[in-house]
Amino acid sequence: MKELLFQRHRRLRSSESMRAMVRETQLSTDDLIYPIFVVEGNNIKNEVGSMPGVYQVSLDHLSVELEELVDLGIRSVLLFGVPKDKDEVGTQAYCETGIVQEAIRKIKKEFPEMLTVADTCLCEYTSHGHCGVIKDGDVLNDESLELIVQTAVSQAKAGADIIAPSNMMDGFVAAIRKGLDEAGFVNIPIMSYAVKYASAFYGPFRDAAGSAPQFGDRKTYQMDPANRLEALREAESDVREGADFLIVKPALSYMDIMRDVKNNFHVPVVAYNVSGEYAMVKAAAQNGWIDEKRIVLEKLTSMKRAGADIIITYAAKDVARWLSE
Template identity: 60%
Template sequence: MNTFRRNRRLRRTEKLRQLTRESVVHVEDFIYPMFVQENLHGKEEIAAMPGQYHYGLDEFRRTVVDIAELGIPGILLFGLPSEKDEQSSGAYAERGIVQEAIRVAKAEAPDLVVMTDVCLCQYNPAGHCGLVRGSEIVNDESLKLIAATALSHAVAGADVVAPSDMMDGRVSAIRETLDEAGFANTAILSYAVKYASAFYGPFREAAHSTPQFGDRKTYQMDPANVREALREAADDEQEGADMLMVKPALSYLDVTRAVRNQTTLPVATYNVSAEYSMVKAAAMRGWIDERAMVMEILTSFKRAGADFVLTYHALDATRWLRAEGGGR
């Protein structure tokens, strides 16, 4: 009589491994973040993020068609304005860069899910996510501008607005503003759990949003905390969020699992800039198998409980999956 279990039986062939695989990555799991820049023609590669670009609206128009044809379900837009001011007025301008990009995306690929980052940091000289009063990033005064930004995106045609500022009460302010203006069907993907992370470094170059003083630790979360993450997620759900996000992804798999276990809402995770750039840098030096590593990382997000993933690897991963027939 056998005294041990032969677990290897189900690993013997690739087909058996596929049959018993618990977590599977599909093209439909991806949202592709994009940076659109005012007054730019064509595109410019972001030095700290090889293979990622600042897009002018002309090149963005062409690229968004390609994304839709690949079958990627959606994009997340970040805007880089040509001018900044203390009221972050470019964030909620009717003809702001994100608002114009939304219109372009909806004209070229109507079925593509257009998500928009809702924040003030790219639009004010201080590079902070809320209004600055002296050396303080003020909460309640910021909510009106954050809600106005979300509304301007909805008016332009966004399907989903995604507040990333981490001001207390912003989901409630956005939901109330959208509903009162007749945009009850515009969904909110809340950056519910956003840590004050060192993994954002390349993004701040990409978004031209490096803080000009201090840091973001008074509003983004301490990386040491998990119970706080559950409070933040529960608050945003109660305030009217339709989906919840954990950011960053790779070092916070435990947090994604904890949020997944707490809520029945869809949960996303954001595979952030440094997580992407570290893989790219190692691959460019021939130190790793990029394809194998990226797919393993993406699988870990699904295994942790993410329903979908915002990732700069989306284009590459989609092509790999399509090539092997794994895109559904």
């Protein structure tokens, strides 16, 4: 018999059942964290213009939002606060009665099994929109850390399950770990925005959170998109300082970075499928240019294949519905 010159790889693709049996990467609702923008006030449910299907909600609408997530099998949320009043030092970020702190208390009272992740930063609360204290036009690192630690501790006191600092100040993980431990929260993990690029993909988020810088940009503390090795330095220092999770943000344009982080560190890796990525898909789908379901599921599966253990995504509700079909 003449020797075959090729292999028949298609044997393992012959049916849906066969493809499912040999599938290497699985996406499930347990992988998903859904971001929520909580605003001060009453009877507020404002759709974010640049993020169709995403809303700013007041506390009185939060329960309905959480009920929907529970019904869909989504068990984790990431909270962002949108306060009425802002000042130079972001006082509402670390206020005991701040909007995020109140939202955490409400969630833990009404939905105690919902894993509550608190975004820990100052940009949504400062009048200038930067992630720290400003002096002579510069963002001060060490002075900002003091307020970020206060924010983390106040969120933990309110009942947050995970602290997720996104400020990108040098030493922020070490400072927060020390602050949490001294306050008695030794068992609260830190989900560090370890690898956060100064990306153009954040625009719609800034509409939702009201956090656009009023001057300059964030390039002095967020990472240069051209750099790869810098991501490993950032992640290494965060792990050494006590990070329990490492976030790569954005996700879609940084799959190579995600794989590098996964290969080099033995903690869960989190992909942040950011607002600009979400908005592009929504816009194209609304114009009938793409199959939204197939695009989103392929995109999130590729993030898992690249090394993500967890995915923060504004599409979590849609994904949960599609996965249940």
